[in-house]
Amino acid sequence: MGIYLDYNATTPLDPRVLEVMLPYLQTIHGNASSVHHFGRRVRTAIDHAREQVANLVNAHPSNIIFTSSGTEANNLALKGTACHAEVGRLMISRIEHASLYTPALSLERQGWIVDYLPVDNTGRVKQDYLTIPPDTRLVSVMTANNETGVIQPIADIAEYCRTHNIVFHTDASQAIGKIPVDFTATGANLMTLSGHKFYAPLGSGALITDKTTLLEPLLHGGGQEKGLRGGTENVAAIVGLGKAAELATDELEKRQRHTRQLRDTLETLLHTLSSVNIFAESVERLPNTLMISVAGFTGETILMGLDRLGFAVSSGSACHSEKTEPSHVLMAMGIDATTAKSAIRISLGNQNTPEDIQQFYQALKQQIEQTQLLMALG
Numbered sequence: 001m002g003i004y005l006d007y008n009a010t011t012p013l014d015p016r017v018l019e020v021m022l023p024y025l026q027t028i029h030g031n032a033s034s035v036h037h038f039g040r041r042v043r044t045a046i047d048h049a050r051e052q053v054a055n056l057v058n059a060h061p062s063n064i065i066f067t068s069s070g071t072e073a074n075n076l077a078l079k080g081t082a083c084h085a086e087v088g089r090l091m092i093s094r095i096e097h098a099s100l101y102t103p104a105l106s107l108e109r110q111g112w113i114v115d116y117l118p119v120d121n122t123g124r125v126k127q128d129y130l131t132i133p134p135d136t137r138l139v140s141v142m143t144a145n146n147e148t149g150v151i152q153p154i155a156d157i158a159e160y161c162r163t164h165n166i167v168f169h170t171d172a173s174q175a176i177g178k179i180p181v182d183f184t185a186t187g188a189n190l191m192t193l194s195g196h197k198f199y200a201p202l203g204s205g206a207l208i209t210d211k212t213t214l215l216e217p218l219l220h221g222g223g224q225e226k227g228l229r230g231g232t233e234n235v236a237a238i239v240g241l242g243k244a245a246e247l248a249t250d251e252l253e254k255r256q257r258h259t260r261q262l263r264d265t266l267e268t269l270l271h272t273l274s275s276v277n278i279f280a281e282s283v284e285r286l287p288n289t290l291m292i293s294v295a296g297f298t299g300e301t302i303l304m305g306l307d308r309l310g311f312a313v314s315s316g317s318a319c320h321s322e323k324t325e326p327s328h329v330l331m332a333m334g335i336d337a338t339t340a341k342s343a344i345r346i347s348l349g350n351q352n353t354p355e356d357i358q359q360f361y362q363a364l365k366q367q368i369e370q371t372q373l374l375m376a377l378g
């Protein structure tokens, strides 16, 4: 099957998660809104999952709104807040995920002014947030970046926003389950979570809310999720999300240690390859994430070459209309387009082993050397 090194794209479903989900796909059925005992049984399961998710991020169960994904939670945070405010200004960082910056662009089309917080050459949001225009209604900065893994000064930004009466949202999709994330201590008003980044099923997520922030639902319906997310609950996905959250709470330290050791070993090995550059090496990053560039290659070429050898990584660039664009994250860091286009991301997880790292290193080295030889031969 090959070696999977793309956990930031999605994690495999944990078998222990699948086990608790299966009864809700096979034998236990019911609509959580029904008052009879079929309904009450699934309602109890959802309530339990809400507690498990709340526990993972130190929130109250009533703070959790289940959604279909991190994308939906990001949309709800931005558009749901904007609906309750006069058209005005909002601010996002330059390195947000598409599921955050595209709703911001959509609000821009509706008349909102969108300001962008720059990042420095290590990928950290600059202290410019201290000069957020006073009429800003909402600020959104991710907790950790999906490409570089760089962890952002979220608590400081939240504090600034609180004292200036600005709603603060953070997309914690990549951080939750990888590093400790404390909703209450962070002081954010809204926080996004995506289940399939920590071994829960695809299509599960949540928006965590402080409940004082007014939100307009994206999906109006039968009053589910306190009226903030209509639609009959996907019980199996929610139960799976709850179990994955419980496991992430219990195993967080072990998971961090495991991936950090592997990542550090890989970094040490990569230092021996002169054409490899490691991004954001000097700053605090997610323990599982490593973004590199390989001089003389494009990320796509390396990715395809590694794929043929059985390794799954991700390239830093995104394909839009058949054109390969360099990563907006690296561009925001001031990296030149050629280097940015030569980037690949390696993101590690529970199932990776020291052997995976050695084999990956050998494969990358071989690929670089072969290409260099071919080029030297003309």
Ligand SMILES: Cc1ncc(COP(=O)(O)O)c(C=O)c1O
Pocket (backbone or CB within 6 Å): 008, 009, 068, 069, 070, 071, 072, 074, 097, 099, 142, 145, 146, 171, 173, 174, 194, 195, 196, 203, 204, 205
């Ligand atoms: C930082 C970040 N936010 C949001 C998302 C979207 O989450 P989902 O896939 O659950 O919609 C992703 C997924 O890659 C992500 O990396």
